[in-house]
Amino acid sequence: MPDPASLRLSVAPMMDWTDSHCRVFHRLLAPHARLYSEMVHANAVIHGDRERLLAMDPVEHPVALQLGGSEPALLAQAARIGAEWGFDEINLNCGCPSDRVQAGRFGACLMREPALVADSVAAMVAACAGLERPVPVTVKCRLGVDDDHDYDRFRAFIDTVAAAGCGIFVVHARNAWLQGLSPKENREVPPLRYDWAYRLKRERPDLRVLVNGGIADADEATAHLAHTDGAMLGRAAYHTPYLLHRLDVAWFAGPPFNGVLKSRGELLRALRPYVEAQLERGVYLKHITRHLLGLFAGERGGRAFRQVLSEGAHKPGADWSLVERALALTESFAGPERQRA
Incomplete structure (x- = not known):
């Protein structure tokens, strides 16, 4: 399990945005933030151009590789490759609602298949076991899909996956609608329910729970720390990146900034x-x-x-x-x- 402080601030994986160049820039702004790659499908990691897909500069650490997929054996192979490539965490995407992702039976639709997610996580954990450097397997998920509004069902999903070896969950605190909403609308229309993430942390204190979704400013981000282990920022971090610097200076004492904002x-x-x-x-x-x-x-x-x-x-x-x-x-x-x- 990573040091809890290293989970306090993170930047969400965002397709077409959080490439290596972006992450190097964000690292300069926020030396303590945990950074995430764009989602890469397991098949692409196994068969594709790794020099391009897994590009990473040494300054980026700690940085996580987010994988997409739903076949445990392929996810295990891709996780092992990512760990050997140097990523500090392997994250499984259980939250993306796009049509292309649904067609591949991964992303948010996996919220309805907790046993499959658990099998995938167990295979990924086993694949990363025995490495000289420990690499945790984590999950980024939604609260549910479509009209799933049952907290007990959400918690059962978490419990099933946690039992397979996942101790860190990034909770995008809204449902994903698989039909009728675009990916952009899925980030804005379904109502936010941070209280589910807060309750999960209260009821499962041994898990690391990070909250994501709709966090727009420093005050909102800071408020989440009273209830969860960390706040993951997405579009706010990308469109207003100086916010990352403000949070890093406010939340982490000592070098390199020693509590002083840089211009x-x-x-x-x-x-x-x-x-x-x-x-x-x-x-x-x-x-x-x-x-x-x-x-x-x-x-x-x-x-x-x-x-x-x-x-x-x-x-x-x-x-x-x-x-x-x-x-x-x-x-x-x-x-x-x-x-x-």
């Missing part, structure tokens, strides 16, 4: 060595800067920052000087006090 510009400039190394490898600047666009969200000059990067990063030869130009323009909108905030 957005200072944090971003710390990314320069990574960006220049990636450019030398042939990575286009746009693949990195697309994750930076929200850094000045809500700040004067934030729109100018986004505009400079969005319009220039795709051009041939775009390099770090474009980022400096965006920063200089943005900082010109603010006085010295604002630049330090």
Whole structure:
């Protein structure tokens, strides 16, 4: 079981967003946060381009690999590969409601098959056993699917999977609708019921329970810590990434920040060595800067920052000087006090 403090703050796995470039940026903002990969199907891990699918920079640790799938043997093989690749946790997706995921019989529809999830977790745990470095197997789930509104059924799902060797659950605290709602609507329409996650933690204190879903600001995130082991942020972390820095400074004492907020510009400039190394490898600047666009969200000059990067990063030869130009323009909108905030 990981150190409880390492579970306090995490960034959700998000398709097309939480790639390695994104995670390196988030690590600079929040050195104590637990980061998650995009979901990767077990078959892709086994048969696909691992250099691309499992790309990870050493600075990202602790970082989890999220797997999709529903065949225990394949999930076990993929989990072992992920652990040997260096991931610190293997997470099974039991929450994604997309049509493509449902067609493959994985994601949120697994909430209706607790025995299959338990078999999968047991196989994954066994596959990761005996490694020199312990790698926990965890589950990210919903409260239920469609019109499942029975807390006892939810708890029975958790108990069944926990008995198979899972001690950490990330609970997206709303149902998933398998028909009639898009993935975006599934993140917004079904009502949030954080009280189910709170109750689960009270009734199963030996489990680590993290809450996810609809957490929009620092006050909301902090309030969850009174009831659960941690808060996982999704779109708020991506669209307003400075929030991660605020939470890391507020929740974790000691280095590297020692309780002092860094300015957005200072944090971003710390990314320069990574960006220049990636450019030398042939990575286009746009693949990195697309994750930076929200850094000045809500700040004067934030729109100018986004505009400079969005319009220039795709051009041939775009390099770090474009980022400096965006920063200089943005900082010109603010006085010295604002630049330090």
